[in-house]
Amino acid sequence: MDMIKDSAFELALIEIIGKGLPLVNRPYQAIAEQLGCDEIEVIDGIKRIIMRGDLKRFGVVVRHRELGYRANGMVVWDIPDARVTEAGHCIGQYSFVTLCYQRPRRLPDWHYNLFSMIHGQDRDAVIEQVGFIVEKCGLHDIDHEILFSKRCFKQRGASYQCKPEQNSQRIATHG
């Protein structure tokens, strides 16, 4: 395949694997039939996408809320620039932290520069985990807030799925 055909093929593949593999005994063969190519081309294509580092994960994607992890807190921290890398690595190492990103401050409106996502069975569990992080990473002097999620209006193709509210979906389709 030439370069252009190649990248069009990979884009199609990226879209398909983002939506999910069919639950049949030969899923790559099913995708190949859809794209009009051989099964091995699909498998090799996905391997290339993985090798390039485009994926975080490839497997079973679970919905936390449906599994009883009802509380989702986005914890935002105002960390001095000189300490942000160290703090980021420290916070990101714990298995209950599902994302840990540095983002820019937008002064005067927004002064937090580190974002971490924590899923817990309830609010108290999240609060306790934040306390654990403060202790373990030495962040006692760091201003932070927990932004608990309330309603989910939309979510698709992402790592942590919720079912959007019926009500808001209805609004969305009229919007």
Next chain:
Amino acid sequence: MRQFSKLEQRLLNEFQQGMPLTPNPYADIAKQLGIYETTVLETLRRLQTEGVVSRVGAVFRPNRIGVSTLAAISVPQSKLEESAAIINAFDEVNHNYEREHQYNLWFVVVAADEDRLQEVLSEIEASCGYAVLDLPLLNEFFIDLGFDLKWT
């Protein structure tokens, strides 16, 4: 939440990454669990119907496919649903959550390029009538190995 069988727990927890790239990946998973391929497929289908499993597929890293940002607006409670609907109408928006904060609506925008991304943010700002906080990713401190589910 219902109780999950040992098999369901293992399927949910141990296969969040490393989907086999072989002609019969579900058979490979079945082999690891010591069960039949049809049982794996039936269980995954059931978990998907129940909404516990979103899909068996890829989770992408941010900014690998197109460009993205996390954005937020601060909206009066009475305007929240209206603003959420305006934001949801953009194809480029793929998450949109209400959160407990003065900035109460948080959404992720993914676009083909930076120009389109800024265009979407401007249009949202104009349509909703509130300033948009644009918080693109600067650094990622986390290698996502999936979420370790704690069964009680």
